[in-house]
Amino acid sequence: MAKRESNVDRVYQALRQMAADFAFMPDQRINESELSKALGASRTPLREALNRLVAEGFLTFQNNRGFFCRSLTPKYILDLYQARVAVECEALRLACRRADDQEIAALGDYLEQIEPDYESASDPAELLAMDETFHLRLVQLSGNGELERLLRNLNDRIRYIRLIDLKRMRDKMGARVPGELSAHRRIFLGLSGRDSAAAEAAMRGHIEKRREAATEAVRIAFSQLYVPQD
Amino acid sequence: MAKRESNVDRVYQALRQMAADFAFMPDQRINESELSKALGASRTPLREALNRLVAEGFLTFQNNRGFFCRSLTPKYILDLYQARVAVECEALRLACRRADDQEIAALGDYLEQIEPDYESASDPAELLAMDETFHLRLVQLSGNGELERLLRNLNDRIRYIRLIDLKRMRDKMGARVPGELSAHRRIFLGLSGRDSAAAEAAMRGHIEKRREAATEAVRIAFSQLYVPQD
DNA sequence: GCATTCTAAACTGTATACAATTGTGAATGC
DNA sequence: GCATTCACAATTGTATACAGTTTAGAATGC
Numbered sequence: 001m002a003k004r005e006s007n008v009d010r011v012y013q014a015l016r017q018m019a020a021d022f023a024f025m026p027d028q029r030i031n032e033s034e035l036s037k038a039l040g041a042s043r044t045p046l047r048e049a050l051n052r053l054v055a056e057g058f059l060t061f062q063n064n065r066g067f068f069c070r071s072l073t074p075k076y077i078l079d080l081y082q083a084r085v086a087v088e089c090e091a092l093r094l095a096c097r098r099a100d101d102q103e104i105a106a107l108g109d110y111l112e113q114i115e116p117d118y119e120s121a122s123d124p125a126e127l128l129a130m131d132e133t134f135h136l137r138l139v140q141l142s143g144n145g146e147l148e149r150l151l152r153n154l155n156d157r158i159r160y161i162r163l164i165d166l167k168r169m170r171d172k173m174g175a176r177v178p179g180e181l182s183a184h185r186r187i188f189l190g191l192s193g194r195d196s197a198a199a200e201a202a203m204r205g206h207i208e209k210r211r212e213a214a215t216e217a218v219r220i221a222f223s224q225l226y227v228p229q230d
Numbered sequence: 231m232a233k234r235e236s237n238v239d240r241v242y243q244a245l246r247q248m249a250a251d252f253a254f255m256p257d258q259r260i261n262e263s264e265l266s267k268a269l270g271a272s273r274t275p276l277r278e279a280l281n282r283l284v285a286e287g288f289l290t291f292q293n294n295r296g297f298f299c300r301s302l303t304p305k306y307i308l309d310l311y312q313a314r315v316a317v318e319c320e321a322l323r324l325a326c327r328r329a330d331d332q333e334i335a336a337l338g339d340y341l342e343q344i345e346p347d348y349e350s351a352s353d354p355a356e357l358l359a360m361d362e363t364f365h366l367r368l369v370q371l372s373g374n375g376e377l378e379r380l381l382r383n384l385n386d387r388i389r390y391i392r393l394i395d396l397k398r399m400r401d402k403m404g405a406r407v408p409g410e411l412s413a414h415r416r417i418f419l420g421l422s423g424r425d426s427a428a429a430e431a432a433m434r435g436h437i438e439k440r441r442e443a444a445t446e447a448v449r450i451a452f453s454q455l456y457v458p459q460d
Numbered sequence: 461g462c463a464t465t466c467t468a469a470a471c472t473g474t475a476t477a478c479a480a481t482t483g484t485g486a487a488t489g490c
Numbered sequence: 491g492c493a494t495t496c497a498c499a500a501t502t503g504t505a506t507a508c509a510g511t512t513t514a515g516a517a518t519g520c
Binding site for chain 2: 009044047048049051052053054055056057063076079080082083085086087089090091094142144145146147149150154
Binding site for chain 1: 503504505506510511512
């Protein structure tokens with residue numbers, strides 16, 4: 001009954017998405033039998049996937065008690081933002097030093113290309129996806145696979161909160177969120193001018209600004225998770 | 231037949247150690263049945279542990295082909311050193327800002343306390359353990375659990391190479407390796423003076439220096455792994 | 461009522477069985 | 491000789507069974 005594409009991978013991807021979206025409530029205990037039925041797989045591949053997610057920081061595990069969703073606390077989210085600063089600033093510094101002009105120009109093209117979408121997009125999820133892509137491409141310019149790995153993991157764990165933050169910004173400031181785009185331009189300007197200090201300062205300020213709004217976003221997240229809107 | 235302490239945890243710890251030490255050769259395919267027999271557990275808990283190690287970057291996985299040891303290349307090791315710079319420099323910066331005087335003083339005490347051991351210790355593994363402890367405690371002063379998590383993981387994956395590098399330094403420069411200790415003092419001085427720029431510069435130079443020796447250490451690692459010494 | 465003990469149900473932990481896939485080496489054709 | 495095909499051995503993928511542990515709720519004593 002086996003397939004070309006393995007079941008554990010499908011299960012893993014589904015669970016990762018669910019964990020990122022807090023489809024499991026913070027600290028919620030995960031019932032393996034129930035979940036395996038829902039995902040159409042037996043407990044063996046399910047547990048393999050769950051173990052991966054533990055190692056990635058999406059879930060926790062207690063002996064003889066099973067798997068739990070990670071907690072959602074301001075401290076946790078603030079730490080993730082700081083980790084992003086660590087990873088992205090160092091990557092940017094490296095990119096300034098070693099990315100070649102062609103690679104940098106390609107990122108500049110991308111930035112210009114998405115600008116109209118960025119201005120007009122109303123769906124926060126789309127905006128976030130574009131933002132993540134920009135940041136990821138920056139880190140890729142560092143040529144360091146580990147830093148890229150780390151950023152991907154951080155992005156996945158922080159996305160739920162960032163999405164809330166973005167929605168909140170939109171609601172507060174109207175349809176457009178001008179700050180993000182100009183911040184990206186400032187970062188890119190530093191990079192293309194090989195001015196790592198300027199680029200890093202822009203990056204730090206860019207992330208730090210959202211970090212300052214994170215505690216409030218966590219509060220909203222809780223109210224959404226525990227008092228369904230619909 | 232279950233125990234108070236789970237099997238999967240024991241298996242996981244053992245495998246992690248083996249993977250860190252390259253008890254599996256780089257790129258080597260891992261035979262599950264054989265390994266499960268060696269570890270005295272069935273394939274089910276073994277595979278759960280293996281999956282965790284994949285997520286942690288110790289192993290890789292290919293569909294229907296199983297688990298493999300990670301590659302060992304200069305690029306990979308150089309990337310790990312750079313990731314350490316990212317994590318440790320940002321943590322240090324944070325520590326300068328938010329660690330209280332008492333915590334910093336405690337780290338200073340630790341530094342003084344191990345100084346005699348550091349001077350006299352001949353076993354590179356001991357030296358490395360002390361070095362790792364210092365760096366880990368520094369990161370803990372940042373108060374950021376994610377950065378600590380990241381450093382622990384990086385340390386475990388880079389340890390084998392660092393050990394070789396340390397042995398080589400000892401063989402080259404005689405019994406004592408004076409540079410490390412004074413570098414630690416310089417980093418600490420920056421921290422205790424709340425001079426994050428100075429502390430960060432010292433940290434960066436400290437790690438970068440070893441990074442420059444990493445390629446040669448990888449070469450030696452290969453010769454050790456593929457041409458047993460005894 | 462409230463805490464405590466006991467019992468059964470629910471759940472997790474792991475071994476095992478077997479299906480599906482991959483790897484290997486002999487047999488075959490050129 | 492060299493590549494190709496085929497069969498079977500070795501290995502991985504997953505379901506299932508059952509042992510052991512935790513949890514929840516009823517029964518009991520105070």
